[in-house]
Amino acid sequence: MVPTLKGRWATRILLFLWIGVPITFLFSLFVAGPRSPTLPLLGWHYDILPFQILSLLLLVGLILDPVYFYFQQFRWEKDWPFAFQFFFTIIEFVIVLALVWWGVLDFTRPRSQLHTTDNYLLYTIHFACIFIPSFIALLGLIQIFMIRWRFKSGEWGRM
Amino acid sequence: MVKFPILLDIYQRGEGPLKRVERISLPEAGDYAIGRLDENQIVLDTPEVSKRHALLVVREDGIAISDRGSTNHTYIGDSEVDTSPWDGALPIRIAQFEIHLVPQTASGAETRVNVSEENATRAVAAGSTAASPAPAPRGQSIEVALNAPNAPSEMRFPRNVFKSEIVSAAEIKSSEYFAGEYTYLTVGGGLGSFVWADHLRIFGVGTGDIRAIGDDVIPYANYQRLCRNSQIPPHERLRSNSQSTPDNIWGFPGYASRETWKDLKEFRFGGIKYIFQVFGEASLAQTFTPRSGEVFKSIDKEAQRIGWRDMLTYGRVVGIRKTNDERYAVAYRVPEDQARGGLRERIMIGKFLHIATGYPATRFTDDLQAFKARYPEEARVFNAYENHEVVYRTIESKQAPASIVVRGRGIVASRIIQRLYEARDKNKGITIIHQMRNPIGPKEGYKYKGAQRYVYNHIENQAFNWPKACWGGQLLRETERATPEERVKIYEALGGTTTADRRDWRNIIQLGIGDGWYKPVFGHFETLELVKTDQGPKIQMKLKARRDQPAVEVVADYVIDCTGLIGDITHSPLLRDLAETYKLPRNLGVGGGKIGGIFVTPDFEIAALRNGSGRAYAAGQITLGGPQPGVDTFLGMQYSALRSVDHLAVLGAPNVSLFGPLRSFTQWIKWCTNAVP
Incomplete structure (x- = not known):
């Protein structure tokens, strides 16, 4: 990948909308949902927690992107190998876990309900469900739909 | 200034080294016709030489050589020429013959003048003299004669039709040369033309609206020749990335995953390493590069799919002019066996023109x-x-x-x-x-913005001929937005020879x-x-x-x-004529050259060739020094094709879609199933 800072942000938001949101929606409904309160009107068991985690992941990523871009400047090719992308996405998830551990989401529900082993396992499965398709998208799925993406440093739209 | 008499050595290539077969002397200025027929002044009598092959124009102020539409072409050194001045530094090559200019100081006593000054008298060369160490091969006579100088160059095709900057389309259409009119015309017929036509086809244009005029039936013929000569046989790997796929406009699946897939189908699990190479490349693994044979096979398949043969016209383009109805006229010659009643000259008319003629010469x-x-x-x-x-x-x-x-x-x-x-x-x-x-x-590699190139054994190392971000990252952005002067600086910092x-x-x-x-x-x-x-x-x-x-x-x-x-476009007679006729702006020189390629906009349009609603684009090496550094690469050609076809789509050119996500996806499925676009 040869992203610019704008391209990194654009691609991250693209993956959030295309892959993160739909998968999290299904995840909240079927995997995290059964132990959750029922949604009014619809009557579904729906847990909002995976969406909070997804939003945190996006936020941490958007903040770290300028840091990656800074370090990219020291690379002669001005590129970002897939291996780096893979590694740092996992780092981002670890940061999100740490933030949750430190109580960033404590305002959402009682601590005793939030910090359970079951929940942390759920976060990890949820992350894997988003991360794997997102990474495959980066490897080539995006350009099947957006032919100009790879020439536009990761930004959307026309040339 | 030319001193008379001029001495020419004619050599013949057989098995092994060149043999000198004749030394001839030209006593005065004039036009000396070269060819197989007796009516020529310099007769080279073998089947490979055309009846009227070339014309050597000798004047007081210099010598020039013109090809007369020969089948096997005329060369100076390794560059094919149409009409070109000749300084004698490199020999003129015609079939198996080479004509060398004997340095003027070496003339004199050893000269064997076998040319009579009388008009139309012929002297047949016989055997060797002290000056020619190699005897003339038997069965091979080279006849030399001198005729009255004539000056047919203004009368020759295409100058007899292309008399002015703008030519009349009606006149061409009523002439014997007219060979059809098309919406999209690409000149070159090599990989640049192929990738452009591939984009047009996938964006919605039918084969009937596109014509490519080129020297080779196979789009990669020239590239393959260069590969073979520089010792890259089919199993050796090119210097190109996995996603640089001239057969697939999306770049997915890349050559690495195709190679892996091929291996896995045969239960060879070692193939997984190619995927890992792409995953870890540059930092954790050696950069993946495809085998040349695999690339050629993939292009064959795509050529079949898009109907390349139906779009290709075999011929050599010799001239391009704007027409008076906002289009372009392209003059070309076809081989002798396709002549129509002895006529090999043709003119085709196109609304949207694309020029991708590649490197003009070897250095x-x-x-x-x-x-x-x-x-x-x-x-x-x-x-x-x-x-x-x-x-x-x-x-x-x-x-x-x-x-x-x-x-x-x-x-x-x-x-x-x-x-x-x-x-x-x-x-x-x-x-x-x-x-x-x-x-x-080891510490003297090129530097650019906080990074330095790695050096090993006095050679700078880099995966490809430019840093990767030149094909779609920040370096492409910077080059595109830079002024011509800034571009030179960027090119100087990023360029240089690497392995x-x-x-x-x-x-x-x-x-x-x-x-x-x-x-x-x-x-x-x-x-x-x-x-x-x-x-x-x-x-x-x-x-x-x-x-x-x-x-x-x-x-x-x-x-x-x-x-x-050599990337200098003036080595190509076609481009030199085009650049002179329309005063095409050129890029500033990069990589040691004084002057760069043809100036194009970021959409790869040659703005100076715009003809009303007609548009002309260029691609490949002939645009070097412009908005994109890697123009002579697979991915560079994909980029320029995409830019120019996108530009056409916005203009509303017939049948070119805007190619949004849905069309892109359905066309990709067609590619995967090898269905016609």
Whole structure:
């Protein structure tokens, strides 16, 4: 990948909308949902927690992107190998876990309900469900739909 | 100024070295026709020479050569010429003949004048004289005669039709030359044309609206020839990335995953390493590059899918003009066997024009040119891009010491050294002298914005010929937005000759230095002489003394020049004529050149050729120094094709869609299932 800072942000938001949101929606409904309160009107068991985690992941990523871009400047090719992308996405998830551990989401529900082993396992499965398709998208799925993406440093739209 | 008489040596290439068959003298200015028929002034009577092949125009102020629409073309050195001035530095080549200009100081007593000054008298050359060491081969007569000078050049095609900057479409359509009108016309017929036509087809245009005019039926023919000569056979890998796919406009699946898939289908699990290469490349794994044979096969398949044969017109383009109805007229010649009642000249008209004619010539450094001119019988110096199999054949077949000078530090030099290393399996007496302009220390690599290029063995290392971000990252952005002057700075910082960081190549160098059969030398050669030694004739070279080291003398059997191809568009008669006629702006020179390629907009439009609603685009090497650095690469051609076809879509050109996500996806499915777009 040869992203610019704008391209990194654009691609991250693209993956959030295309892959993160739909998968999290299904995840909240079927995997995290059964132990959750029922949604009014619809009557579904729906847990909002995976969406909070997804939003945190996006936020941490958007903040770290300028840091990656800074370090990219020291690379002669001005590129970002897939291996780096893979590694740092996992780092981002670890940061999100740490933030949750430190109580960033404590305002959402009682601590005793939030910090359970079951929940942390759920976060990890949820992350894997988003991360794997997102990474495959980066490897080539995006350009099947957006032919100009790879020439536009990761930004959307026309040339 | 030309001094008369002019002496020309005519050599013939048979098996082995060139043989001089004749020396002729031209006593005065005039037009000397060359061809197979008796009516020519210089008769070269073999089937490969056309009846009226070429015209040598000799004037007081210089000599010029014009091709007269011959089947096998006319060359100066390795560059094909239409009409070109000739200074004699490189020979004129016609079929198996070479015409050398004898230096004026060497004239005089040894001259054998066999040309009568009377008009239309012929003298048949007979045997050899003291001045010609090689006897004329039997059965081969070269007749020389002198006729009254005539000046047909203004009357010749296409100048007889292309009389002005803007030509009348109606006149062309009613002329005998007219060969049809199309919406999209691409000139070149090579990979650049192919990738452009591929985009058009996938964006919605039918085969009936597109025509490509080119010299070869196979779009990669020229590229394959260069690969083969520079020792990249089908199983060897190119310097190109996995997602640079001239057969697939999306770049997915790339060549790495295709290679993996192919291996897995045959239960070879080693293939997974290619995917890992792409995953970890540059930092954790060696960069993946595809096998040349696989790339060619993939292009064959795509050519079949999009109907390339239906769109291709076989011919050589000789002129382009704007028409008075906002289109373009393209003049070309077809081979003799396609002549219509003896007429081989054609003109096609197109609304949207695309020019992708590629590298005009191979480069020969001056000292090697001089050597070739002095010792034309000696096949000892070669450009790596020309056929030089004779070198390997000779050195592999004997068990005697043989030393080869490899000039240049690029990727081709690396590959040639690898080939010579392989030749050492058969002859341990082979030694390599690697001549480079100057040494480069481990910390002296090029620098750009906080990063520096890695150097190994005096050679800068880089995966491809530009840093990766030149094909779609921040470096492409910076180049595109820069002013022409800023572009030169960027090109200077990022350019330079590099080779790929391949482990096997490094091992070869290390082994060679250790065992003493590889030696780097630095500097320019001052002299190249042929000397007689105990082991037969050899090339003796003296390297200029440098600040830190004395002059070096080298004796070698062969020189292989790996310094590349010439990108200067004025070596192409077609482009020179186009640039002069329409005063096309040129890019500023990059990479040591004084002047760059044709100036194009970021959409790869040649703005100076705009003709009302008609549009002209360019692609490939002829646009070097412009908005995108990697123009002569697979991915670069995909980029320029996408830019220009997108531009056409916005203009509302017929049948070109805007190619949004849905169409992109459905077309990709068609590609996967090998369905017609």
